[in-house]
Amino acid sequence: MSPDLAGFRAEVRDWLRAHVPAGPLPSVDTAEGFARHRAWERELAAARLSVVSWPPRYGGRGASLLEWLVFEEEYHAAAAPVRAGQNGLFLLAPTLMRHGTAEQCDRLLPPMARADEIWAQAWSEPEAGSDLASVRASAVRVNTGRTEGGWLLSGIKTWSSRAAFADKAFGLFRSGPGRHDGLTYLLFGLRADGVTVRPIRQLGGETGFAEIFLDGVFVPDADVVGAPGDGWRIAMGTAGDERGLSLRSPGRFSAAADRLVELWRRAGGPDADSLRDRVVDAWIGAQAYRLHTFATAARLAAGGTLGAEASLGKVFWSELDVTLHETALDLLGPRAELRGGEEGRWLDGYLFSLAGPIYAGTNEIQRTVIAERLLGLPR
Amino acid sequence: MTLTRSAEQQQFASSLHDLLAAADVPGAARRWADGDHSPGLALWRKLAGTGVTALAVPPGSGGLGASWLDVVIACEELGHHAVPGPVAESAAAVPELIAALADERLSARWLPGLAAGDLIATLALPPWLPYAADADAAGLVLLAEPGAVRLATAGTRHRSVDPARSLSQARGHEVLAQGPAVAAAVARAREAGTLACAAQLLGAGRALLEAGVSHARQRSQFGRPIGSFQAVKHQLADVAIGLEFARPLLGAAAIAVTEGERTAARDVSAAKVACTAAAQRAARAALQVHGAIGYTQEHDLHLWLTKVRALAGAWGSQAAHRARVMAAIADGSLAWS
Numbered sequence: 001m002s003p004d005l006a007g008f009r010a011e012v013r014d015w016l017r018a019h020v021p022a023g024p025l026p027s028v029d030t031a032e033g034f035a036r037h038r039a040w041e042r043e044l045a046a047a048r049l050s051v052v053s054w055p056p057r058y059g060g061r062g063a064s065l066l067e068w069l070v071f072e073e074e075y076h077a078a079a080a081p082v083r084a085g086q087n088g089l090f091l092l093a094p095t096l097m098r099h100g101t102a103e104q105c106d107r108l109l110p111p112m113a114r115a116d117e118i119w120a121q122a123w124s125e126p127e128a129g130s131d132l133a134s135v136r137a138s139a140v141r142v143n144t145g146r147t148e149g150g151w152l153l154s155g156i157k158t159w160s161s162r163a164a165f166a167d168k169a170f171g172l173f174r175s176g177p178g179r180h181d182g183l184t185y186l187l188f189g190l191r192a193d194g195v196t197v198r199p200i201r202q203l204g205g206e207t208g209f210a211e212i213f214l215d216g217v218f219v220p221d222a223d224v225v226g227a228p229g230d231g232w233r234i235a236m237g238t239a240g241d242e243r244g245l246s247l248r249s250p251g252r253f254s255a256a257a258d259r260l261v262e263l264w265r266r267a268g269g270p271d272a273d274s275l276r277d278r279v280v281d282a283w284i285g286a287q288a289y290r291l292h293t294f295a296t297a298a299r300l301a302a303g304g305t306l307g308a309e310a311s312l313g314k315v316f317w318s319e320l321d322v323t324l325h326e327t328a329l330d331l332l333g334p335r336a337e338l339r340g341g342e343e344g345r346w347l348d349g350y351l352f353s354l355a356g357p358i359y360a361g362t363n364e365i366q367r368t369v370i371a372e373r374l375l376g377l378p379r
Numbered sequence: 380m381t382l383t384r385s386a387e388q389q390q391f392a393s394s395l396h397d398l399l400a401a402a403d404v405p406g407a408a409r410r411w412a413d414g415d416h417s418p419g420l421a422l423w424r425k426l427a428g429t430g431v432t433a434l435a436v437p438p439g440s441g442g443l444g445a446s447w448l449d450v451v452i453a454c455e456e457l458g459h460h461a462v463p464g465p466v467a468e469s470a471a472a473v474p475e476l477i478a479a480l481a482d483e484r485l486s487a488r489w490l491p492g493l494a495a496g497d498l499i500a501t502l503a504l505p506p507w508l509p510y511a512a513d514a515d516a517a518g519l520v521l522l523a524e525p526g527a528v529r530l531a532t533a534g535t536r537h538r539s540v541d542p543a544r545s546l547s548q549a550r551g552h553e554v555l556a557q558g559p560a561v562a563a564a565v566a567r568a569r570e571a572g573t574l575a576c577a578a579q580l581l582g583a584g585r586a587l588l589e590a591g592v593s594h595a596r597q598r599s600q601f602g603r604p605i606g607s608f609q610a611v612k613h614q615l616a617d618v619a620i621g622l623e624f625a626r627p628l629l630g631a632a633a634i635a636v637t638e639g640e641r642t643a644a645r646d647v648s649a650a651k652v653a654c655t656a657a658a659q660r661a662a663r664a665a666l667q668v669h670g671a672i673g674y675t676q677e678h679d680l681h682l683w684l685t686k687v688r689a690l691a692g693a694w695g696s697q698a699a700h701r702a703r704v705m706a707a708i709a710d711g712s713l714a715w716s
Contacts, residue, residue, distance in 0.1 A: 261708050276702075280708075283708055284628065284653055285624070287628065288628050288649075291382060291627035291628060291630070292627045295381075295383055298382075298383055302383075309623075312619065312620050315620055316620050368616075370620070371616045372612070375615055376592065377592060377595060377606035377611075377615065378607045379607060
C-alpha cells in the first residue's frame with residue numbers, strides 16, 4: 001500500500017473512532033432513525049467524508065477508486081451507520097456526472113453530499129419487476145404556459161427504497177412506444193403536488209420502502225437526465241462501469257466476516273465446532289470478494305472496462321451476505337431471534353441480506369446475463 | 380507484485396495453451412492410463428522447452444528462479460489440459476524442497492536435471508500426501524517427513540480414480556537430510572505443492588466449464604440447443620462465478636508465498652479450499668450438461684472429471700485446509716492483508 005493510501009486510511013480510521021455513535025442508531029427506516037441518520041450524514045459531510053470519490057467542487061476529495069475502497073473498509077470496520085443517502089450517492093450521482101448537464105451537477109450534487117436532499121429510487125412498478133423495460137408509468141410532454149416546458153408524470157412506482165422519508169426520487173418513465181427507446185430518466189420531488197407516498201412494511205417490520213402514486217406530477221425539462229428516450233441506456237449504465245463495483249463494497253463483508261470469526265471464537269462448545277467450516281467458508285468468501293474487487297479497481301484504474309462481469313460480482317456478494325449472516329444466526333442459536341441490542345445487529349443484517357439476491361436485478365437475471373453475454377450461450 | 384497478470388505472463392499462459400492444444404494431450408493421457416508413459420514424457424520434454432520445469436529451480440542450479448505467480452500460471456495451464464504426470468510434485472514441491480534444504484551436494488545432484496526436464500520427480504509427504512503420485516514414471520522418489528528427507532523406492536502401487544495417475548507407497552532408504560532445519564524445508568515444499576495443485580484444479584475447472592458451454596451450444600433437444608434452457612444456463616453461470624472468485628485467492632496465495640508473508644499458510648489453504656470447491660462444482664455441472672455421454676470413458680471429459688476428484692483430496696483435504704485457515708483467523712493477530 002502506498003504511503004498516501006496508508007495516510008488516508010489512518011485519517012479515516014481516527015476520525016471514525018472519534019465520531020461513530022456508540023451503539024446502533026434507531027433503524028434508518030423509522031422517522032426518528034432517518035433523522036438521526038441524516039444528522040450523521042451531515043457530520044460526515046462537514047469532515048468532507050460523505051462522498052470522498054466525488055470532485056471537490058461537489059463536496060468530495062477526488063479520491064481514487066482504491067482510496068474509496070479503503071474508506072469503505074474503515075467505515076464498515078468501525079460499524080458506522082448505514083448510509084441513508086445510498087441510492088442517491090451511489091446510483092444517481094454517478095449517472096448525473098456521466099449523463100447530466102453541468103447545471104444539474106452544480107444544482108443537485110452539493111445538497112446530496114450534505115444530505116440536505118436525500119434521494120430514493122423509483123424503478124420498479126407492480127407489473128415491471130425483473131422485466132424493468134415494461135414500465136408503464138408515463139411522462140407526457142406538456143407546455144402548460146409556464147415559463148418552461150416539462151413533463152407530467154402519472155402511474156405507480158413501488159419497492160422504492162427510502163421513499164417513506166426521503167426528499168426526492170429518480171426513475172424511469174415511459175415517454176414513447178419503443179420498449180427500450182421509449183423510456184426517459186426523470187427526477188421528481190416526493191412532496192410535489194400529485195405525489196402520494198404509501199409506506200410499505202418490510203420483512204423486518206419497518207417501512208424500508210414505499211409505493212409512490214403519481215397523478216399528473218409536473219417535472220420541468222431541467223430535471224430530465226440525458227435526452228428524452230435515452231433513459232434505458234442511461235439506467236442500465238449503472239451496472240456497466242465502475243458503479244457495478246460501488247453497489248456493495250467489500251468492506252461490508254470483510255467487517256462482517258471478522259465479527260463472525262470473533263462470534264465463533266467466543267461461542268465455543270459443540271455448536272461452534274459443528275459450524276467451523278461454514279465460518280471459514282464465509283471468511284474465505286469475503287476475502288475472495290475483497291481481492292477480486294481490488295484487482296478490478298486496479299484494472300479499471302489502468303483504463304479497463306467493466307461490463308457484464310459486474311453480474312458475477314452481484315450474485316457472489318449477495319449470496320455471501322446471506323451466508324455470512326445465516327452462519328452468525330446459527331451460532332447465536334436460541335438468541336438469534338431476539339430483536340435489538342448488540343447481537344440483534346446480526347438479525348438486522350440478515351434481514352437486510354435477504355433482499356440482496358432480489359434487488360439491483362435478481363440473481364436469476366444476473367445468471368442469465370452471465371450465461372448469454374460472458375459464456376456465449378444462446379438466448 | 381499485483382494480482383493482475385503482466386503482458387509477459389499473459390503471453391506465457393497463451394503460448395503454453397497453444398502448445399498443449401496442439402499436442403493431443405488426451406491421447407497421451409489415455410496411453411499413460413494404459414501404462415505407456417512415452418507420449419506423456421515427450422509432452423513433458425516439450426513443456427521443459429518452454430521453461431515450465433525450470434520455474435521453481437533457483438538460477439544457480441540451472442533454473443529460472445521465477446515467482447510463484449509464474450509457477451501457478453504454468454500449473455493452471457497444465458491442469459487446463461489435464462496433463463498426466465506428477466505436476467505439483469515435479470514442477471513445484473520437489474524443486475522447492477531440494478532448494479530449501481540448501482545442501483549444495485543435493486542441489487547439484489538433482490536440480491539441473493529437474494530444470495532441464497530430464498528428470499521427473501515425485502514425493503510422499505505424510506500426512507497430507509500419504510502416497511507418491513506416478514512414482515512409476517518418475518526418476519526420483521522422495522519421502523519427506525518433518526525429521527528427515529529420504530530417497531525412496533516405490534512400494535505397493537494403487538490405481539487412482541484418475542486412470543492417468545497412480546499412487547505408490549514411498550519406502551524410505553538413504554537419508555538425504557535430517558535435523559531441525561529439515562522441517563522448515565518440508566513445510567515450504569508443502570506450500571509449494573499445495574499451491575500448484577490448487578492451480579491445476581482451477582485450470583481443470585476452467586476446462587470443464589468450457590466443455591460444458593461448448594456441449595450446451597451444440598447439443599439440441601426439443602428442437603433447440605440445450606444451452607438456451609435456463610436450468611442449464613444457470614448451472615454454468617454458477618460455475619463461472621465460483622472460478623472467477625477462486626482465482627484472486629490463488630494469486631494472493633502465490634504472492635504471499637513468494638514474498639514470505641506470515642499469512643502464507645492461511646492464504647494457500649484458502650486458495651486450495653476455493654479452487655477445489657470451484658473445480659468440483661465445474662465437474663458436476665459439466666457431467667450433468669453432457670448427460671450420459673459424459674459418463675463414459677469414450678468421451679475425453681472423464682480425464683478432467685476424474686483428475687478433479689483425485690486432486691481434490693491431494694495435498695491436504697478440504698477439512699485440513701479449513702482447519703488451517705481457522706487457526707490463522709481465530710488467532711486474531713493477522714489483520715486483513
